[in-house]
Amino acid sequence: MSRKTVGLFAAILACYVLALFAHSSPDTFFYQIVSVIPLLLILALLFLQVDMLVAALAGGIMAMIIGGIGLSGANGIMMETVPKMLSNTVPIINSAIATAVFQAGGYTAALTLVRRAIGGRLEYVAAFIVILQAAATYMSGIGGGSAIVIAPLAFVALGANRYVIAGMSIAAAASFTTSPASLESSVISDLSKTPIAEYVAIMQPYWLLFVGIAIAIAFIGTLKMKVIFEAEEDEKFSSKTRGELWKLTLPAIFLLTAVIMGPTINQLLISSGLVKTAVFGPLMYTVITIFLIYLCSDLSLDDSVKAMVNGSNYILKCLFTVGLFLTFIYVIEKTGAFTTIASVVSLAPTALVVPVAVLIGFLIGVPAGAYVGSILTLVLPITVVLGFTPAQIGMVAIGVGFGSQLSLVNITMQALSAGFRIPIIQVSKGNMPFILGCLVLLLMISAFV
Helix, strand or coil: CCHHHHHHHHHHHHHHHHHHHHHCCCCCHHHHHHHCHHHHHHHHHHHCCCCHHHHHHHHHHHHHHHHCCCHHHHHHHHHHHHHHHHCCHHHHHHHHHHHHHHHCCHHHHHHHHHHHHHCCCCHHHHHHHHHHHHHHHHHHCCHHHHHHHHHHHHHHHHCCCHHHHHHHHHHHHHHHCCCCCCHHHHHHHHHHCCCHHHHHHHHHHHHHHHHHHHHHHHHHHHHHHCCCCCCCCCHHHHCCCHHHHHHHHHHHHHHHHHHHHHHHHHHHHHHCCCCCCCCCCHHHHHHHHHHHHHHHCCCCHHHHHHHHHHHHHHHHHHHHHHHHHHHHHHHHHHCCHHHHHHHHHHHCCHHHHHHHHHHHHHHHHHHHCCCHHHHHHHHHHHHHHCCCCHHHHHHHHHHHHHHHCCCCCCHHHHHHHHHHCCCHHHHHHHHHHHHHHHHHHHHHHHCCC
16 A cells, blocks of 8 residues: 555544544534535545545545434435436436437538638637537526537537637636526525626626637637647548538537527517417427437437437436535535635625635535535525625626536536546646636636626
8 A cells, every 4th residue: 555545544534533523512613624624625535536426425424423414314415416416407408419419420510511611720610619608508597508519519620629628618607607597696686685687787797708718718729729620521421512511410500509599589489478488498409409310310210319318328427426426515514614614704804805705605616516506505695694796796606606617526517528528537627727717817806896
């Protein structure tokens, strides 16, 4: 056994000894300090590339000792958390359909068209992909559902381009934390008593700022790489005419349009009085996309449906894993760890209260960023008590969103990992310098908001 392993086990053992002492002295300052250690332990193990569930188990058991949480309590949390993750229907459906479109050749056909049209100038494609991600997330309110559809297209066009991945992550975080259709905006509206429309209007300049930065990262980074389209054109598509390629691309175009424009179309139809409820949703665009795959590609109707069903395997596995991970995160939350971290905000000097709140939101978002909306319910109450304005609360929300784009359990990150076919730890490490740069800018802005 190496010295590094021995040292790691010794450190974990020391943490458990502290947990035992904290359990015997609840409602003390010592207890509050020690309650944060399970989170730090999970973070340390994750960055040492220990399996995420092993890391969560180590921190979760420690939290159970600190908080006196029994197996029945932890079991109850698991039985609530895992089904909640698996009920995340839209990302599952989008992942399944996107895979079917991919197998039918829709994305490769789109790449071939782009290649013939602009040759090697794919920095423009990189920028456009980030714009698609921002628009889809802003209109649907779901970053993961959008990334699942767009990432395979980006991968076919650009490969595992770290600049595009970072741009998509930043655009997603800025979009779902300021979207008129997101859970995050609903939470902020409810806690701050601010109408969603007013909050969205206040945050639009900041959304546009960070989306612009995301586009610039993708454009300049791809331009700097200068290694695009070195591979030969796919033999299956090289002999096809432009018309045949457009036909193959139709399912992909329709799916992207449905994901991006669906909420807007529903709103227009409802406001015009033509319908009373949303009709342009997952069921409709699933049926239409599968039918388009059958009409426009060589896949039979049976094969199209099978491709969709098989496409759900990866995201279901990811959601199940995330549900188990979050079980232990919520066990840690029961000890008051997140409340302890958030309460540090009130100790900061007046001029730094908002930046400190943003920084703490970011730090909490890194380990627990699967559901940003649920984290906001833990972090934002202290900002309301301190009298933060809607813009200041929005800054904190964006901070949590940026933290989530380094999180190994975030659904958007999982979608990018799947779409670009790289380990999620590689996505996180690649995002880090760009996310930290945006965080610094956000901290500077929040000091003057």
